[in-house]
Amino acid sequence: MTGIDSPWVAVPVALLLLAGGLLTLVGSIGLLRLRDFQARMHGASMGGTLGLGCVIVAAVIGASAAAGRFMPHALLITVFVVMTAPATAMLLMRASLYRARAKSAAAPQDVIER
């Protein structure tokens, strides 16, 4: 047995995929269980960091074994995610704060007008 069929490749790839899936699942459960928007953001970032990392390493090992040479392409996903995901997370966080501030500023105004 060679390539991707060998247990020396298939078992670690399967374990990594399982771990990545479990981490992403736990992060998604966090979206349901955590109390407020800001807290839920921490759950979402689990799938985007270690969950994704496990899947990427599994992809590199699997693709390298299948091709018979080192295939690092999937590692580029790390670069793209590191450049984009934190920017969206920060935008979401700031948007939620802005909304909370706008709401609390609007509340006393209503009272005055009535």
Next chain:
Amino acid sequence: MRHAPVLAAVLVAMWLVLNDTLAPGQVLLGVLCALVLGGWAARMRPLRPVLRRPHLALGLLWAVFVDILRSNIGVGRIVLGLVRRRVIHSGFLDIPIDLHDPHGLAVLATIITSTPGTVWVDHDPGRRVLRLHILDLADEASWIRLIKERYERPLIRIFQS
């Protein structure tokens, strides 16, 4: 290339890896794309980073890798309720910060937001205060120590002095 040689080189390398080739035509196309895109990018970003001790980035990268592993486990335990009935308080934390180089701050923001359990909220350059949102705010002092000693100190040495 004149403005952003490193960016152009990275773009060429990325192009060749994505196309999985070293054919002369693709190298030419990649260099052309990198020159045009690198030139545009340099015009959009007038500031250029000065790396004083770039070798320190390796140690920082390792520290961040270890912290991402640890914080994933930490957040996972909180989500699954494996915290021995301890009540978890999340909230905002203000940290005084001496790092002011914009590239260093960008890297710090990326590190903090990429680590589950902490999200960058705001930075006040006038008061030099950084505001984070933290999922498990039990020990404020240890969070401040983590940010200042593990991340800020190497970033200051890489980007500032």
